[in-house]
Amino acid sequence: MPGAARRRVGWTAAALLLLLAVLLSLAVGSRTVPPSEVWDALAHGGTSDDAQVVRSLRVPRTVIGVLVGVALAVAGTVLQGITRNPIAEPGILGISQGASVGVVFAIAFLGVHTLTGYVWYAFAGAGVAAVCIYAVASSGRGGASPVKLALAGAAMNAFLASVISAVLTTNARALDEFRFWDVGSISGRDATIAGQVWPFLLAGLLLVLAMARGLDALALGDDIARGLGHNVALLRATGALGATVLTGAAVAAAGPIAFVGLAVPHIARALVGPAHRLLLPMAALLGPVMLLLADVLGRIVVRPSEVPVAVMAALAGVPFLVVLVRRKAVAAA
16 A cells, blocks of 8 residues: 555544544443433533543543543653653653652642642742753763663652652552552542643643654754754754653652553554654654553443543553563664
């Protein structure tokens, strides 16, 4: 199949999958709501119990899922671009751990005990962590190279994890509250949280979309990117900022969720190729698909209980990572 035709099929399939994932998210749960009832609830203001469940619980949950899926997938695509690392994902810069530190401090020392209250502290923690990591990676000869960014992120991850453990092991109440946020879930989130994070999501998307051509240049290597007239340091700083804003928004809204930012860019790349002007929008379509389908699966595997979406995403993501690493190893050999 010619490349253009294959891309058209990919775009159509991604759009249909997103519509299907949204419908399933609205209809499936501890109680299944028929599609006709979902439509009645959304379009005609139905007053049945099912309509109330759809509007008050599942619509906010689905909206949060879409926002978080877009943010994580696009952030992962950008991070793989600026680090030229095929297994990079939003946790690589320590952003998720930074958000976790912000929430731990808010619970343990500032008396914050609500999901809507966690959002700002999670976002602040993610931002501070990203600034510190980039400052460390930028110091010394060569600036913030891909290897230095990855190493600084790994070191910051370890440090922040130890800070979290130190606080939680001495504060049982904080541990009790934090573990429900840290598991990574879109359950119980309401429209207020969506209203708090969507401006940051929009800002992050506009930032990374504006640098799509720069990401293509970085993929060719730093020297070639400079030869094409790009400021490599500025490109990496802009990409890191965009990924930080997107990841901070996602983690603040739903807690740490791994593997969406790892897997989706590779799937998108297989459908539309490596050009970031196409790759970023495709990742934005596929991210919510993966997240919402993982969330729906988590609702039905142990009914009437639920498995958090982060757990289901990891169950799907770990085999994907193993396959990816094996393929890269074979390619290197």
